[in-house]
Amino acid sequence: MNNTLSIEVGSQIIMLLAALMLVIQLLLVVQQMLLTNVRLFALQSLMLSAIATVVAYYYNATHIYIVAVLTLVGKVIFLPWLLNRIVRRINIVQEIEPLFSAPTSMLICGGLTLLSYLVARPFTTLHKLGNNTLAIAIALLLTGFFLMINRRKAITQVLALLTIENGVMLAAVALTTYGMPLVVELGIFFDVMVAVMVLGILVYRIRETFASMDTGKLDQLKG
């Protein structure tokens, strides 16, 4: 392991960035402007790539550097640009009223965070660089799922899926020894890319058929 900067500093930086990722996730839950949501997601992915960089620095593992660069290019630059284009083309800039009001959804997210801390407690004794981040990863997963349930616009649900994927990536990068094999990382990455592009096309279709992005209207597609 590369030790020019002490391991504590690295651990603290990772902790700080992971906590900021969680805070951004909470902001995503309450924020209603779609463009801001896309930017918040970009910021979150930026932090994820920073975490990957720090882990790569300490373990001197080039393939994690590659993961960081891929995250940067794909999730910080390309995907937000794509989503931005979709939002502008559809010309819908604001989310409709969510299922739960803002204070209630904040409280639910707080409860989900607590739950994920409880679940992750047995793992915090591992001596790894980012062992505290498992709780944050699970929290990102749970709150991303909740975001998907809470919102009705398809774009936001796509964003929620992407944040879930951020959480999984965080767990993979920070917790596994030397990161996951590069092939697996690349596979997940391209999988997500394709999923987003398909969803982007579907969103156009939904818009054209129902003149709205409200996925609640999909229930008309019954037999």
Added chain:
Amino acid sequence: MDFSLTTIDPTSLLLLAMLGYVIGSVSGLVFCRWERLANFLSFGFATMGGACGTVACVLSLATGASSAPVQVLLLPPLIPYVQFTMRMDALGSFFGLIVSLLGFALSLYSLGYARGFFGRKNVGVLGLFFNLLILATTLVVMADNAFFFLMAWEVMALTAYCLVSFEHEKPETRSAGVLFFVMSHIGTGCIMLGFLLLFQTAGKVSGNYGPETYSFAGFHALTENANWLASGSRNAAFLLFLIGFGIKAGIVPLHTWLPAAHPVAPSNVSAFMSGVLIKMGIYGMTRVFFDFLGNPPMWWGVTVLTIGTVSAVLGVLYALMQHDLKRLLAYHSIENIGIILMGFGASLMFLHHDDLHASHPLLASLALIAGLYHTINHAVFKGLLFLGAGAVLHATHTRDMEHMGGLAKRMPQTAFCFLIGAVAISALPPLNGFVSEWLTYQSLLQGFGTTDSLLRLMFPIGGALLALTSALAAACFVKAFGITFLAQPRSEAAAKAHEASPTMLMGQGVLVAACVFLGLCPTLFLKVLDPLTQQLTGLQISQQLTTANGLVLSGVNQAGGTVSTLGIALFGIGLLSIPLGLWLVFGLKTKTRIAPTWDCGLQGLTPRMEYTATGFSKPIRMIFKALFRPRREVQRDYDFSPYFTTTLRFEAHVEEIFETRIYRPLNRWVLWASRRMRALQAGSLQAYLIYIFITLLLLLIFAL
């Protein structure tokens, strides 16, 4: 203490006080045809009794006589197995102090207040029951065995019912009285069951079932018994006593009788009920949880803390929605009981010890002191607020805040007393509410470090909810004081209001002095609580809580945080020199003009343009609408255009979820079940004979 004081025996002084109450009640009954004489005699003796009782209890606590209490036989043992013994131990003396102090102030107040009933109702009867109530309450706290306790408890409940139903010509009063009666007896039933459990266990342990078995000393001895500590019936006893005393104290969800009964009683009785009667529930809980039940499991403390927090938050939220002044104060009583129980719950959690965890007696004493200090604080400032509300009711003949206003100019002394009470109850420095809440916060904060489990999260969350409660209480009292006393009068009656009579003001003055004393000199009062914690947790901690020659209150150690209300008050007065200096330098030549309030160019502001109580609390109603489910109906009449309405009718409702979701369905179910059971009453002789025969057969089979 000079020589003469130490030779006064507190117990005899208290007996003198009780004699005073007896004479007062008898004279009220005997002279009931001569109103003024009955008023003067009955309430005069009650005042004297209250004064003697206060001195007796203070002496008992201060001189340490309470550590070695003397048993007094009140009446000869006429009935076998029943003993009428009382003793003034530390816990009894403390609550006796609350009863007597409030009895004194309220009786003084009643001398003037009862004049409002001359010609309408029988003041002698009021005096009779009032004296009996104070007497019964004193006996409840001083009783030495379970049987006498229950007797005094029942007399207390019955006289309270008679007093609540004093103005029984109003239907609202009658239904409130019946609700109070029913709930009180459900509570008494639970308490009786609890005592029976204790009696049974004590009898099994000691082998005999005589009168010593149900004495409180006998119950206290149970705490050393290992079998009792391991048994499940201890948990059953805890729950029974929690429910029984909780109904009396008014915890959520058992509180529905409180906001019904307290407003309809005469104001001196409401003050006594809110100030003292619900504290009897607290007395019972303290006696049982800390004295009889021994080492508490963790879940007891957690339950009490949770119930306390929920009661505090819900109590204040519902209080904000009231515009009946006395109902608002009744809901605040629920809130303050919640705060007291938060302190008790924390204390129970700290007292818990088992093989893995040690107990924290220092913190437990701190939390217990916080709860008990808040008990006496609440008694004092709630009594004061009800007395003020009574004076306002006396002057304006309405309880509805929406018809009051401008009373600060017409009743200045009452307004000042009410303001002191409002500042105290909102936990604002430097008065007493702030001190007890400070102690509660300190115990919650220090409690965080006591355990490693996730339960320790309860302490900061409880602290945050306590902060929410006191901030909402401050909002509520801005509304209560502002709408009632400030601005313009909203009705004829309010415009013609007159100041209260001198005895009413003196009664309020006593409580104002008590508030100020308890607020500015907490370290002096803490010495009085020493014998109490000695008895209940085994520690005396007032020395630890005092620094700097007794001027500053500190948490368990000085580094943990200190506060000095006296210092704040004195320094604040000293800082007045700055505005004074500024005035001298800049403003000597300025004049002050009295002019109408800015009216935006209209022809002057009318009382209809002032803010109303309902309007004041609207933001909170909207924010918490998931709890309140407010409904409103607006009906407009207009001549030629809807923009120029001629009449407007507005109705707003707030749902009381406990009544609609819990009590009404329960009510309906009970009535349904009773209707079904009516089928048993077939009317035929054969059927009844068959019932008796079947019961006999079953008993015989069971005995086999």
Added chain:
Amino acid sequence: MNLDVLSIGLQTALLLLLAPLITGCIRNWKAKLQNRRGPRVWQPYFDLIKFLRKDMVISEHASWVFSAAPYIVFITALLVGLMVPMVTVQAPLSLFGGVLAVVGLLALGRFFMALGGLDPASTFGGMGSSREMTIAAIAEPALMLAIFTVAITVGSTDFSHIVATAQQPGWNLFNPAHLMAFAALFVVLLAETGRIPIDNPSTHLELTMIHEAMLLEYSGRYLALMEWGASIKQLVLMTILVNIFLPTGLAADWSATSLGLGMAVFLGKILLLSAAVVLVETANAKLRLFRVPDLLSAAFVLAAMALLSTFLFH
């Protein structure tokens, strides 16, 4: 009991003289960001002197509570300022109260200000009182929880003690718990001082006012005391924020160099925080009244997460 008269006098003077400057700076910088010239930075001083010199008009419906409120607001603000460490680690009145006394005294000032708004029987005053008490009530849990988080890690509610512990090397500024508590307290600062996005301090429309509405009927020296008190309260809350989370440069002794250094660093930190406030105010619009609880409950959850992080993040 060592109440150093000199330290009390100096800190009082600092509070009185610095508070209007901060208000003036915030107004001036906000204007500059909006491409206007804006009022001079010293304008609040001239305003205060002007108010002190003017005659007073008191409403005919008002009672003595109206006249008492300005004094109480002013004095509670000063008392609170004396309990908080500004330039030195040891605050002059730290023995008389800590965190809880500060919150309580600010609540006392707010109580009387609200009563003073209701007293003249003006509808706008009542509206301001109602909204102010509601917002304060919703902000309290977030404030308490954030401060409890800090107090729990230190083990004390005494500000000087908290700051002294924060200066030790084991304290980590970039601990996520502290950052989140700082963010929650920043939102509460905006709520308590009546800044956008919760209240607009420079609005002229009465229906959008919260703090200003309670001051509408005050004039002359009463208005001077109220405005000055509000500025001092703002300075004190900002001081709490910077000195707890960034306690560098606080003087530990009474030598001239450490005092001078402490003063300079303190000024720098306060001006930096004022710049942050100005940025937030300019970049956001005022929220509707019923959207304010959303913001404050977000601050509460942030503070709760800060609390969770203290013991789950070692």
